[in-house]
Structures are given as structure tokens and as C-alpha cells.
Amino acid sequence: MAHIALVTLVVRDYDEALSFYTGALGFELVEDTDRGDGSRWVVVRPRGGAGTGLLLARAKDEAQAASVGAQTGGRVGFFLHTEDFAADHARMTAAGVRFLEEPRHETYGSVAVFEDLYGNRWDLLQPA
Numbered sequence: 001m002a003h004i005a006l007v008t009l010v011v012r013d014y015d016e017a018l019s020f021y022t023g024a025l026g027f028e029l030v031e032d033t034d035r036g037d038g039s040r041w042v043v044v045r046p047r048g049g050a051g052t053g054l055l056l057a058r059a060k061d062e063a064q065a066a067s068v069g070a071q072t073g074g075r076v077g078f079f080l081h082t083e084d085f086a087a088d089h090a091r092m093t094a095a096g097v098r099f100l101e102e103p104r105h106e107t108y109g110s111v112a113v114f115e116d117l118y119g120n121r122w123d124l125l126q127p128a
Helices: 014-024 061-067 085-094
Strands: 008-009 027-034 038-048 052-058 076-081 104-106 109-115 121-127
Touching: 008 014, 008 061, 014 027, 014 052, 085 104, 085 109, 085 121
Parallel strands: 008 052, 076 121
Antiparallel strands: 027 038, 038 052, 104 109, 109 121
């Protein structure tokens, strides 16, 4: 096994999720395929990245809808690495991304926690 290809992120709505991930975070749309049953196969990933993508999956029932925004129990569940922390932090802030803390400069790198549009917590991280 070489790598994890996709991680599913349960969302309320495909288009609002696409708008956030491609607009505010600057991800690229890799695939958006209608599956014929009202669902879509929607994959995004950081622009220029060849690594793991996010499968944006619309909640199908009440149990899945209840997990939107809380898929990791309130912990940081996603780690977005950058090569230019200051520029990406400024761009994301200007795009309306909500950071939960001021940037910190730790021995392992520069980091700040932010929330996606549903409240899932992410680290924006430039490794040292």
C-alpha cells in the first residue's frame, strides 16, 4: 500500500462545500461526477498537490447530518501543510476563514488552528 488516496468529509451541501474549499482554501476540484441517484462524487485537494484528496460526501440521513462539523469530536482532524505560512494565513483570513488563534511559532513550525465552514478544525502548518 503506497498512500491514503482519499478521506471522506461529510458535508451539508456539495456546492457550498465546493465554494469554501476551492474559494476560501484555494483547493482544486479534481472530480465532480453525477452518480445518477442525486449524489455526486466530489473530490478536492490542495492546488498542485498530488497527495491525499478530500471526498466531499453529502449527508444522506440524520445520523450523517449530525456528524457534519464534528467528525473528529472537536479535535483538530486535518493538517494542511504550507510552504509560505504568512502568505497563506493572510490570503485565507482575507477570504473569510475563521482562525481560532493567533499564529504560533513552535519548534516544529508555524501553526494556527482554523475552522472550515462546518466547524471542523484544521491546522495550517508550515513545518520547521
